[in-house]
Amino acid sequence: MVNDQRESGRRQVFSAIRKAGRVARVDLARETGISPATVTAITAELLREGLIEETGTPDRSDLRRGRPRVDLKVRGAAHVVAGMKLSHLAIATALIDFEGTMIAEHTCALDKSRHSAAELTALVERALDETLSKAGLSRDQLSGVGLGMSGVVDAMGGLVHWSPSVAERNVPLRDMLGARIDLPIFIDNDANLVAMAEQYFGHGRGVSDFIVVTIESGVGMGIVINNEVYRGARGCGAEFGHTKVQLDGALCRCGQRGCLEAYVADYALLREAATTTDFADITTSSAKLQALVEAARGGDTTAQMIFDRAGRMFAMGLANVVNIFDPQLIILSGERMQFDYLYADQVLDSIRRSIIQIDLPPPQIVIHKWGDLMWAKGAAAFAIDGVADIALQNFSGNAA
Amino acid sequence: MVNDQRESGRRQVFSAIRKAGRVARVDLARETGISPATVTAITAELLREGLIEETGTPDRSDLRRGRPRVDLKVRGAAHVVAGMKLSHLAIATALIDFEGTMIAEHTCALDKSRHSAAELTALVERALDETLSKAGLSRDQLSGVGLGMSGVVDAMGGLVHWSPSVAERNVPLRDMLGARIDLPIFIDNDANLVAMAEQYFGHGRGVSDFIVVTIESGVGMGIVINNEVYRGARGCGAEFGHTKVQLDGALCRCGQRGCLEAYVADYALLREAATTTDFADITTSSAKLQALVEAARGGDTTAQMIFDRAGRMFAMGLANVVNIFDPQLIILSGERMQFDYLYADQVLDSIRRSIIQIDLPPPQIVIHKWGDLMWAKGAAAFAIDGVADIALQNFSGNAA
DNA sequence: ATATTTTGATTTGCGTATTGAAATATTAAA
DNA sequence: TTTAATATTTCAATACGCAAATCAAAATAT
Incomplete structure (x- = not known):
């Protein structure tokens, strides 16, 4: 060569x-x-x-x-890729061309949130085929598939160490999917994928060092350093939701204490609210959270206190990241309006106040509200990246 | 070209x-x-x-x-560089050859800890000349000078935004020194320099992603990503000592509340100790800290509590860094034995417990006790790096 | 109208870095 | 001594990137 x-x-x-x-x-x-x-x-x-x-x-x-x-x-028509996102009770799929233009989208409901890897491969395959037929495309017109999920994912190795969507641990999901779908497969943590979405199509275009914070039911973070997503030595970096903000603090889903997530995630807020308020008549947790937001807006001081502390914890955690990384830009990338309280001006001010002060402008903070296809688009961005990589490698000029 | x-x-x-x-x-x-x-x-x-x-x-x-x-x-003899470290009441200088072999060392006492930039250039020049004469070398046998100090330093721009050693803010110290010492000058934050020392001569050899934590009177951190010291967008990354470990916590020298430094630095420990113990008969703060350590060893429960909390806060702060970075290796790089309490096994265990658990071995943690020339050696490593850079650029093969 | 100027893209010729293959060097083993 | 194995060097071929020259297409001057 x-x-x-x-x-x-x-x-x-x-x-x-x-x-x-x-x-x-x-x-x-x-x-x-x-x-x-x-x-x-x-x-x-x-x-x-x-x-x-x-x-x-x-x-x-x-x-x-x-x-x-x-x-x-x-050239948009050069390649079409699929971006897929595994979430709580659905698989969202987006077909995107090489330029990033959306071609088709599709959401496929799941009966439960956690599946065995074997089930999952079948479900992903089905969701993909459904989307393709919706768009009138066949599999061989596709150049790659990107798949994102929350959890700890080793993108390089194609392994899912742990994910709330996958029943087993340490599943070689990339190869399992590759065996059924004969296309290049790219899997990664969802927060990293949103970082790529921002890098390719969003506010991160042309910015070499930035951080993306995403909030779904947990808190995720993607880090871009030197124009590349930073994944850490073991492929499990940027676990922002499990940074500790309180010594021996609130109990987290992960079993540890004091995690940021245990203060700002929806379950954490509802846990607190349950102490004084009984949402017995409301069934879904999403609706419960909505009720809590309404209560705070309506002047309920307990509800306000709950959100206030969550906001301050969030600011503290984020300020820590900024003090360590000193990024050019921080993108708060959110889908649901429910998390507005974390993006309030007073929270942003609190972040700015907690950053080490020097005579240079502080990093810019932007709030980016995406539609619900944010995640899938990020997965597609990852796939585009991978496909471009392959395309730039293989064709060796002298086609003659 | x-x-x-x-x-x-x-x-x-x-x-x-x-x-x-x-x-x-x-x-x-x-x-x-x-x-x-x-x-x-x-x-x-x-x-x-x-x-x-x-x-x-x-x-x-x-x-x-x-x-x-x-x-x-x-070839060690190819170049000789000087590494210098500005600290509280001294300038430490080390002459090191291209291989990293120590040639000479010298410490030059200062009358006060903070000087104007003009005074400082003169003092640095004097310290350099004294060291050179000690080694029987002249300035023109030197290829570069590295200088480290604590504070916020923009290594690229050669600016000292703020340092406890420098009276003014935003001083173009590199150019000021360059004007008097006609050699390539390299200045940086001291923690970054220790990271380079580890990278070149220490445990960081051959490791692409690692973190170095240093403790002097403050807490510093150097980050190496992809074989390069990461300096952040504004050149003020890795302010580990000012990450927040407690909402509205203890007051820090920097004016903010809850900084890690405000829990683990010597002044923080003495501040707490002063509540119950009166060290009136001891003059230096170093001796006071020594007394506190002795007290804890002797079974004084108050003293033990103080160290215990400091250790737990330290563990929490460091675990946060690990959760974000996922480095291969963490080097706790210390000079003084006084900080042993932060490196105790229970602290290290606490760090390991606070890291997100996956089925991969956790990052390695090593404790590296350097002599008191650690800092200067780091500065020299930085200078060697810069000099090598120049040497590899300039000589364009065709010497004929 | 026509020439000139300006700016962008392409072609050409050249120096040079890289490389595969072959040659050479140096040792152990047969 | 011969053969095999491994390291390094030599050498011719290639490909690459660049500066300079050239070509292309427009606006502007005359």
């Missing part, structure tokens, strides 16, 4: 194109530091392989003379 | 040699993935430039036939 240094050039150029959305070759050369001549050579290759395409001459609002630039963009 | 891909090869080979200590070319080729032919070419260049040297054929304990391998190692 002499084609080794070329690969790095191709990678640089391609990711610059993706990052920019649409760029002319001149700008690619300027941004990557690669000479215009080489940019021409590389883009010609990528064009030939169909990974990118030329668009019409760009918007000439800034009338310049000279030869007009020709913008390049990722 | 066509000499761009060559540089990367040289870097790879050189750092592989440094990491290994002594290696034969075959192994370099295997480890770096570069072909043997190219390894020969590159090592020939490095040899010509004097950056590395051949050693006699290695220990033939594993008798193999065939042509014996010739080991290569970094």
Whole structure:
């Protein structure tokens, strides 16, 4: 393989194109530091392989003379991938093209939240096929599948060490799925996938170091360092929900005490509320939480106290992460409005106050409300990343 | 500059040699993935430039036939650098050769702990010259100077945002020193430097992701990710001492509440001890702490309680870092025996218990007791890194 | 109209790094 | 001594990236 240094050039150029959305070759050369001549050579290759395409001459609002630039963009039609998210009682699937455009979506209900790995592979396969038929596509038109779930997942090894969705421990889920679905499979923790979604399609575009915090029923975190999702040595980094915010504090689902999750997750709030309030007439925990939110809004001081402490604990935990990481940007990525109390101004202020003070602007904090396909889109982003990786490796220029 | 891909090869080979200590070319080729032919070419260049040297054929304990391998190692005599550490009332300086061998050391007392930047440059210059004359060297035999201090330091920009040793804020100390000492100057936070010392000469050799925790009067942390010291977006990452371990907790020197430092630093312990014990007859705080340690050992329950809580807070703070980072290795790097209580087995166990449990071995925790030149050696490691960088850049093969 | 200028993209020729294959060196084992 | 094994070096072939030159397409000047 002499084609080794070329690969790095191709990678640089391609990711610059993706990052920019649409760029002319001149700008690619300027941004990557690669000479215009080489940019021409590389883009010609990528064009030939169909990974990118030329668009019409760009918007000439800034009338310049000279030869007009020709913008390049990722060719959406090059690949279609599926992003799937295993959650409590459903499998959400999204089909997304190489540019990130949504092609189809589908949600498949589950009868219970935890399944054996064998059951799960069958369910995932079914959900995938249902989505494909909905979109009128066949499996061989797909280039890869990304799958996310909460829990501890080793993305490199394709192992699920532990997940609330999987009955067994240490399941080689990637290979199990790969055996039934003959496509490249990519599995990861869901918070990491949201980080990738932000990196590819959201606020993280072009930001090299940022943190994404997600709240579902637990608290998750994804870390991007140097334009890459950081996964830790054992593949179980960023367990933000289980950082401790109180010595010998509240009991957590994980069996330890004082975890952040044990203060801010829905079950934690309801546990507290149950001390004074009896939600006997409300059945679902989601509705109970809603009632608690209403109570706080309505002036119930106990309910307010509960949310207040949760917010302050959240701020403390997040400030710790910032003090350790010093990211450029923190994205609070949420799906449900129920967690608004954690994103309140006073919480954000509290975070800012708890960060070590220097004479530089503090990291930016943005709140990003996604639709309910956030997770699946993240899984798709992961798949796109993997597929692009393969595509950039394999095709070795000299197709002739 | 066509000499761009060559540089990367040289870097790879050189750092592989440094990491290994002594290696034969075959192994370099295997480890770096570069072909043997190219390894020969590159090592020939490095040899010509004097950056590395051949050693006699290695220990033939594993008798193999065939042509014996010739080991290569970094040539210590290639460069000498100075590592300097600004601490409370002294400047410690170490002269170290390119291999990391100590050549000379010197400590220069200071009359006060905080100086203006102008005073400081003069003091550093004096300390450097004194050390050089002690070793019988002149300035032009030196290739670089590394300087570490506690506080918030922007290593890239050469700025000291804030330091207990410097009177002003946001001082361009690197350039100020560079103006008086005509050598490459490298400044950084001291905890980062200890991380580099571990990476180059200590337990961090060959480990790609690890964390170093240092305790002096404050608590510092250095993070190595992907073989590089992570410095954060604004250059103020890893402020471990100011992560919060208690909501609205004890008051810290930094003005905030609940910082880890406010529970484990010497001043924090003495502050608590003062409530029940009067150390009126003891003058230095170091001696007071010693007395407190003795009291605890002697069975004083109050003293024991104080240390116990400090240890548990420390464990909690560190467990948080581990839950976020998932490092391969944690190095507790200490100079003074006084902090033994933080390194006690029960503290380490407490850390392990607070880490999220998966079916993989937990990160290794090692305690590394350095002499008092730890800090200066770290500064020297930083300087060596910088000097090597320059050396690998500049010499462009074709010396002819 | 036509020439000139400006800017972007492409082609060309060259120096050089990398590499596979072959050659060479050096030792142990047969 | 011969053979086998292993390490290193040499050498020719290749491919890569770059600077400079050239081509292309537009705006602007004359």
